[in-house]
Amino acid sequence: MKTLNIVGGGSAGWMAAIYLNRYFNREVKNFQVNVIESPDIGIIGVGEATVHSIRFFFGAMGLDEAELMAETNATIKSGIMFRNWKKPIAGQTHEYFHPFDQQQPGGSVDISSAWFVGGRKSQERYDEGVSVNSHLIKWGHCPKGASSSNYQGAVPYGYHLDATLLARFLRRKAVEQGVRHIEATVTDVEVAAGKILSVQTDQGAFAGDFFLDCTGFRGLLLEKLQSDNWESFADVLPCDKAVAIQREFPMGTNPRSYTVATALSSGWAWQIDLVNRQGSGYVYDSGRISPEDAERELRDFLGPEAGVLKCTHLDMKVGCRRNTWVGNCAAIGLSSGFIEPLESTGLHMIHLGVSLLATHLAGDDGSGVLRDSYNEKMRGFYQDLKQFIVLHYCLSDRDDSEFWRAAPATVEGCAWLKSKLPLWKRKICEYQDFAGSYASIFTDANYRYVLYGMQHYPELRFAMSEGELEGIFQRFSQLLVRAKAGTLDHAQFLQAMHAKKVSLTGP
Template identity: 55%
Template sequence: MKTPLSRITIVGGGSAGWMTALYLNRYYNSGEKRTAITLIESEDIGTIGVGEATVHSIRFFFAAMGLDEAELMRETGATYKTGIRFRNWKKPVDGKMHEYFHPFEEQRSPGPFDMATSWFSSDRPQGERYDELGCLSTTLANAGHSPKSPTSGPYQGIVPYGYHLDAVRLGRYLRRKAVEAGVEHRLGTVDKIELDGERIQAIHCGGARFESDIFIDCTGFRSLLMRQLKTDNWQSFEDALPCNKAVALQLPYPGDATPRPYTQATALPHGWVWEIDLQERRGNGYVYDGKRLTRSQAEAELRQHLGVPADMGKALHLEMKIGCLKSFWVGNCIAIGLSGGFIEPLESTGLHLINLSVRLLATHLNGADVAQPVKDSYSRLMNGIYDDLKRFIILHYCLTDRDDTEFWRQVAQSAKHSPRLEQDLALWQHKVCEFMDQAGSYATVFTDENYRFVLYGMGHWPQFPPLGSQAQHQAVRQQCQARAKMALEQTLPHPAALRALN
């Protein structure tokens, strides 16, 4: 009989630590307390607080934790996010900047063909984007509308949505909720780790000694526990995804601007800039290739793009490790969050990866002594998740036709670092991307529908003879337009939806 799991110790706070603590406490101690959970964090080490956008599936995590959505959004200064507007990722056409929208919603065709086949087969208006026909989120974003109707319940909307939120405030909010639920919170900096081979016996913090069945490393890029346990455990993705640094700048809204219900990602000469609107401010940041720009050059490019003088706002410079561990579970230690890996923040997957990691851990961690095949399964699945996300992020870069800098010439060739993607791109020259093309993938948040929005937004269109009649496709167009009109009538403008939180 397995030895019961009596104690879990999490080292590191922030979103990773407190999401992990909250979930595991609810999983193991629902109804009756069986497992003591302690989180140790240091007051001396700050939290990386610039990853402020999420994917839509994080709603399900917050809902499962019993968090009140309105309270969550008030406490974190959050706004709604219906997708990402990409700008300047290809060359301008006829003097117009390249642009497309990537939403979270499913594509439901009202006709006999799937939406992509109908769009490619129709006599569509010149210059119409793929997302402009059947995508309600595009309509809402263009009108500045939220995903919420006046009668929408918590975590429900007309279309799927994520959030823009203050990551530091999120960590504090989750800490309060976890402590209220019974998680022990200790302040201290780890100054000694007792090891027995690849197993942690105890950790020491400020004179206190902590033993535990399981230790969870949520110490960020420092990977404080994991790097003590196993050398040669890192695999870098920087050959395929060279953006390894960022500079962030938080600014007040200009003039009478109101928060936009979408993230904006604008390509610059050596990377791209995020613009993320919270209730009281706008978060901006330049993700760039640190081999091609110095910190001062990157900050200057960001300020020039935003039209912000050098003396306005304090810039925060970040070093990022792009890649993931080979083994996420070593001995009695598991890495979650940045200590396990990081894919650049282009599709806002940071909190999503924490969510996946801790849910997967809960089903694998079934006692104090876990069999090696179970640990290997966890690492294999986590590697699959990271590899799938890597492939999807490469997709955004490799379809560019920009050649104005060496950076863009390099990333245009990045598909060669993903043989699966190269194979798919060759296939999608001749047919639409469909569910079975991506079946069996690990990163379930990005499906064939997400691939289509990026593929067709970047102009990677299949070539095949039109199917069906123009009358059928015109009927689809009319029904899509009617649905979009109804969505606008039913949803609240974004500022009104935010006011309704109070």
Template identity: 45%
Template sequence: MQSILICGGGTAGWMTALYLSHLYNRVEHRVDIQLIESSAQPPVGVGEATVHGIRHFLQLLSINEAEFMQATDATFKLGIEFINWKKAQNGQTHSYWHPFDFQTPEVNGMDLAHCWLSQTHKVQDYAHSVSISPFLAKRGKAPKFVEMADYQAPIPYAYHFDAGKLAEYLKKLAVRRGVKHQVADITHVQVSTDATVKKITGIDTSIGRLTADMYFDCTGFRGMLMQALESNNQDNAENEWVDWSSELLCDRALAVQTQYPQGQAPALHTQAIAMNNGWRWRIGLQNRIGNGYVYSSQFCTEEQAAEELSQALNLPDNTEFKSLKMRIGHRKQSWLGNCCAIGLSSGFIEPLESTGIYLIEAGLRLFGEYAQSGNLPLIQQHYNRILNDIYADLKSFIVLHYILSDRDDSKFWRFWQTQRYRDPQLDAWLDLWQHKVIESSDFLAQKSVLFNQINYRFVVYGMGHLPQQPFVGVNPPAQQQLLAQMAAFCQQQPDRHPSQMQLLGL
């Protein structure tokens, strides 16, 4: 392979460009890499939160963390706070945290979840009993110290950032590292007429025909290159789109930016606040707040969603929103012939757990591992199977958030009361977890696990779904002592951390 053409810019396109430049040209120039993006099709640009794996991806690409955060107005993200996903309890709005903690299974030989479940009267909710992240966030404290190296910290973290500024920053880096950039509109995708060979032979654009040995489709939900390949493919069953719109109902989003009230500092966590027909996000950047309403068009019109979001944010009547239609599901084959789909052109799971950029990373890392080998049909088969398993894993975890809710105040929420049994694996787990602690062994049969027992504990226990019978610990006094030590640590340790504002130099 001597040449690569990436079609589409935005976060997906420029992450692809930088990764491929690192993969092939970091020691010496081996492959010509070109990216074209349309002037008429702006990128989606509303994905402003990530999971903590993004740190390792940026570190792999030798990106300076402070420079990246300054260029993208980034803030630290310690997790997600879910608000109003259950009925109010004792007049109090329900909320729980899903932090990024990768807790070791045991502390002093004891599992913190076992310790918490063994309490007869639980003093705090699960996340506040086992994680320091909510305490750091409440006090505006950064997860790392000033003297620490890029991407290193005792507390796992991700970022909030301006997606548009991220794409521009990555573009500058990629061009500086030798990626050729052109503004061009795709007019036609040339595909081989030989039924036995699935490959793109050229891209007709507003600046002429472009050719390459390998193509990357980063054209978003349109998936222009993949659509052309699939329409030329005789084996339709093999390439059908896996449609999850009946399992994940939220297929629309409205986004709007607001300013901070006087004196308010950026939060260190994403808020996911349940609404009548979906949920809204609140993401604090250095200079503004990103807001959006992810809703189901089956239960709500865009006008109704705009009114509901306006009321929640107390916005003027003439506020303009950015509107987005989301295609929920994924391609069975994201790598087909000489084309690989990355980002939205490959698939999309609604943004409840901020997995959009993770899926870009996953597709690129997999390509990097598999593209170095021979026997292309076999390599592509395994690549696509693994990516499909990743999508299925993420889908189940997102569905979990909805089916645990007891809300019945709208048709949208009443719908979820009937959906538990549509995911056999989730149904089996929830039955099992009525009788035992969520453990790593429960996931051994899973083909792909981004979210493991640690993540499931935060959501399931945060939503109040605990084992039915009282849990008896092996050493109750020692377990309660460990919880007390954890509580003291969470109260005292934040004092040692600098504030986020101090670390960002704001």
């Protein structure tokens, strides 16, 4: 039996532990999985939103959804509302919604093309014309129904959750399933012939056959094996700091089932509602604004109506490892790479990294072929996400600050995206445009929400009959009627989750 040492806890360490333990030790114990976690080093713990695919991770781990949500103070996330990313339109703040679904109610062309040909952009936002989630949030509903199964709903959804509580929840579940939790602080890493022999800690040395670096931006293990192994994305994604504020709910409000991302002077602010508080923060370019001014701008934006519980300043290292797997060590989470949290991809990249590592480790013969394959894919995934995030910035027409005046030029560092933007002014953005890419979650449907939300519209020169157009959108309207009847009010759904927590832990 081999030993797999995971150094570092947090979401990365414990997601990796529970996944790899389940993958390799389901029938026969192939690995002793250890998590070496320092009691003295806290986790960042501010990443509180997810993409919808994280449900598949939790479900595959056999976790009960109601228990998960109750233990992490979670709410449902139906998508992200973007505000102020362009100049006001007709005196109104610019906004668009990026939901987790796009409907295709049938017809000779897709609903997006029909939306343009039918001239519907004069009467509704693009997302309102093609997404059920866009209407659920207006009704105050979430995708879950009274009889929805674990991780199932009328349409895809993600979560807002407390990242610190998630790590504790996963730790408890992993230990119950046989993972060994070692509380120790790493003091040194013993390396020989390009491999890690052991980690030295204040509780002794721990040898292993394979190591996972989950030590965050420090990359404590991987840095010992290969220096100069970081590719920065600062040339196109200059936001390198954040100030995060946890605060009480404004009086008389219920948690929203969507994230809000509002553009400020030198970056953007997030607002994420949990059942017990709101998490907010300002992701900004420190070359344009100081930490003190960023905190002041965030507090002014939030207003005085709710009490601040906690304020934290964070440094961010935006980019990725050129080689995520070196020798007998692979990095997972922030030590592997980081894309600013605009589209909530942190947990997704942990899920992607650890699940891909499992399939590669399962057949590894030491030749390096599988290691090289893993490194190529992980670097490609980060490069793909980089371009999708740049898309949000480069289409802005704001000129009220240095930051926003520089934003359109960020596309110059993304050759693939730069080549596609003129194309998407002449044709619909479609799945085939992504052939050969490393898209891991964001494809044509997601690009359409950003492109058309930012008013980067195609000019389509074909016609459809009134009857055909009416049929497509009538069928979409019927989908909305069924969705409204089959889903719960978000606040009522959360009350049921709270009742579940009481039954689990006692009054």
